[in-house]
């Protein structure tokens with residue numbers, strides 16, 4: 001049984017400028033980012049890299065339509081290294097571009113996963129503290145033709161270098177901070193509960209949970225403390241990424257994709273919708289299973305276990321019912337069916353078996 005791996009080299013620099021100098025970024029390199037990240041921080045470095053701005057190809061999370069537009073724009077261009085600087089959307093897109101070669105339809109990459117081959121060195125600089133995507137081998141794409149998000153998974157999607165730069169986190173808008181760190185916490189918890197968890201992954205999951213919960217306690221009292229905690233949240237997100245990159249995520253992520261894909265809800269916010277209800281479902285099905293160890297861990301950081309976690313999260317971000325995003329009764333059965341049909345990889349990493357009826361019940365409970 002394989003126990004653990006971390007593929008990318010992990011670096012930390014206080015400023016983007018330090019990173020650009022250390023790796024001599026230049027005209028042969030392609031930076032994929034957003035203009036609002038590029039203009040204040042990257043452009044002043046004057047490294048002369050080629051650029052590709054995600055927002056020029058669509059908004060929200062990565063879809064096949066958006067990525068195909070970018071692949072067409074890059075057709076015929078040569079670059080030695082790809083530098084992804086951004087949140088989950090930019091990173092997921094960069095991973096696909098790094099293996100696309102001359103292909104201009106991402107859907108065909110999904111059909112030929114075993115044939116994927118990386119054609120440029122990939123550097124990932126996360127500017128949110130949630131995805132952990134800088135250390136994982138997966139790219140999530142909204143496949144509009146299928147009506148759901150799906151993960152493209154291949155060893156070829158690993159970055160060569162993950163680069164942590166707290167400068168970006170300290171200036172993150174509060175909503176993006178809250179959603180991305182909640183996602184990181186869910187990665188830590190889901191990987192901890194996964195049947196594929198090992199002693200190695202549990203160390204990273206536990207440390208990530210502890211850093212995030214302690215950081216949240218500070219932020220709940222004083223939002224001004226985010227800048228001081230930025231390094232810890234970035235580290236926690238990276239630890240959680242290492243844990244879930246090995247042990248996987250489970251039902252929370254599985255249920256999030258149908259809902260988030262249809263109503264264009266940001267990934268962390270969409271996951272938050274199902275996080276506590278899924279933990280309660282696990283507890284009801286197997287109160288003495290691994291969820292018990294999770295509760296003991298949570299109790300070492302805050303009062304009340306899952307209940308205490310729910311209260312703390314409520315002080316960080318409001319949780320609205322699915323109907324507030326436009327979801328209806330008809331979505332409940334459709335989402336449950338879609339989740340069972342399209343998300344078996346994730347459902348298989350839940351800590352208790354879960355069937356379509358169970359999933360329908362959780363969606364129904366989250367509707368209003």
Ligand SMILES: [Fe+2]
Nearest residue numbers: 131183187267
């Ligand atoms: Fe996630």
